Amino acid sequence: MPHTWYKVDNVAKVFLASVTRRDPRVFRISCTLTEEINPDALAAALQRTARDLPHFSVTLHRGLFWHYLEQTDKVPTPVPETQRPCAAIYGRDLKNALLYRVSYYRRRINLEVFHALSDGSGGVVFLQTLVYNYLQLRHPDELAGTPRQPGASADDMGQDSYHKFYARRAAAPLRDPAARKPVCRLPGRRLPLDQTQFFEGHLSVKEMLARARAMDVSLTSYLAAAQILAVWREVPLLDRGKAVTVGVPVNLRNYFPSGSGRNFFSTIRIAHAFSGEETLAELAREFDRKLRAELGEERTKARMDTFERFERWPVVRLIPLPIKNAVVATGNWIEMRRTTLTISNLGRIQLPAALSPYVEGFAAYCSSDGLFTTVCSYGDDLVLGTVSALRSTNILRNFYRALAEDGLTVTLYASEVNP
Known part of the structure; x- marks a missing residue:
């Protein structure tokens, strides 16, 4: 892993400061398959996906002047869906926990992410990778040789692009x-x-x-x-x-x-x-x-x-x-x-x-x-x-x-x- 810790991006700071019971700042992306979910295969696929996308394997901590993310070897275990959608992931009683969870219900795989970790586009990439890995494990013969969709490197996936592309630009408001x-x-x-x-x-x-x-x-x-x-x-x-x-x-x-x-x-x-x-x-x-x-x-x-x-x-x-x-x-x-x-x-x-x-x-x-x-x-x-x-x-x-x-x-x- 290229880093052990890094500051949260500036949009994440807004989400961290505005968590409420009604709006815990969580988004969900789900994929419904044509067959029942196998929990063991989903757990193995999640292990692979966490290795493929290490920027998701972080815990959140408070410093004196900012929050920061620290990389961890923790990997969530997929669980049967029992909570309401978009239930809280971050809070006082959820310290040192991963900032995402994976659940399943019948034919559906759910990925839920605390918005301080990623946005919808980042979540889609994670779920695409998880579904690919899961189906590869469930249908190895039928899907042999099927390439995964090309993606960014681990370094690029963990990049703070607000910081990288900042250039002090300004534009007048439209009338x-x-x-x-x-x-x-x-x-x-x-x-x-x-x-x-x-x-x-x-x-x-x-x-x-x-x-x-x-x-x-x-x-x-x-x-x-x-x-x-x-x-x-x-x-x-x-x-x-x-x-x-x-x-x-x-x-x-x-x-x-x-x-x-x-x-x-x-x-x-x-x-x-x-x-x-x-x-x-x-x-x-x-x-x-x-x-x-x-x-x-x-x-x-x-x-x-x-x-x-x-x-x-x-x-x-x-x-x-x-x-x-x-x-x-x-x-x-x-x-x-x-x-x-x-x-x-x-x-x-x-x-x-x-x-x-x-x-x-x-x-x-x-x-x-x-x-x-x-x-x-x-x-x-x-x-x-x-x-x-x-x-x-x-x-x-x-x-x-x-x-x-x-x-x-x-x-x-x-x-x-x-x-």
Whole structure:
């Protein structure tokens, strides 16, 4: 191993300072196979995967001025799924534990990761490797000679890309009147007992892309517009002068030559203030125009530098960790109040073609104290995994009803909650 310890990246510091009982800052990516999971084979595959991707084999510790990660020989044992999705991984009663866990249920393998360790793209790489190793053990003859998908080196996977690619860039904010309006908060009461509810929608990739292309927008813009409209239908009349804002995480590996398996993303915020009865197509086109402007290379790289700039101030380095955490937590709280909902698109998940007879699909979730939808696809199966802290399901009912009315075939599942 190239290092024994290293500082957490600056995005991880936000997650560490903002863990709550309702939102433990955990994301889940799962893979459903076409056969029942063999626990012994999964344990052996996890051992291989931990060796292949050593940057996941770390424990988290507190220093005087910062948190740091220390490499360890610990490897988790896959366990039957008994906890709710995205249950806490890091906390006072979970000291010196690994920052991820693997569980299984019937035909499904679940990878859950504390967000201070990695982001969704890094999690996808780990799960792809785990599924590959598992199926190689279960079907050695049929999959003999099947190459693993090419990946980055161990050094590159453990790289802090925020630090490496920092260049003191800056970009002027875009002039958007909607972004200057007060932000509409999600209407309605929260679920009791710090619960969240999980919704999983399945659609056809071909159908969805056809609708998005008919409007000349991206898939993300189409879904975001539909969710904005779904929220708007539930907003009280007195709040209708406010803007609905959508947070969209952006994978920075698309802009920098990084193979990091740690966090390497930024989040942009797109706002819309309703002026009348905008249609889904009109709203999707406006959202897409704003999204493309924010995704320009110059703006994206400048936005990335904001994560690193604050930590480079000499005075900040000398501030004790508890004070830093309080400041970061306050800043994150303010930022969250400027966001109505979040949509994260992990994109298409791929595996070697020889594995496809054994794989049914993937799904992903991210813990939230609001409304957070994670999008991914495998083959023609587009999956929307939504975590909601709201007692009412009206927003998601409006959302999926709008998709169905637009000609899309929808299959929806939901978890149960205590009233």
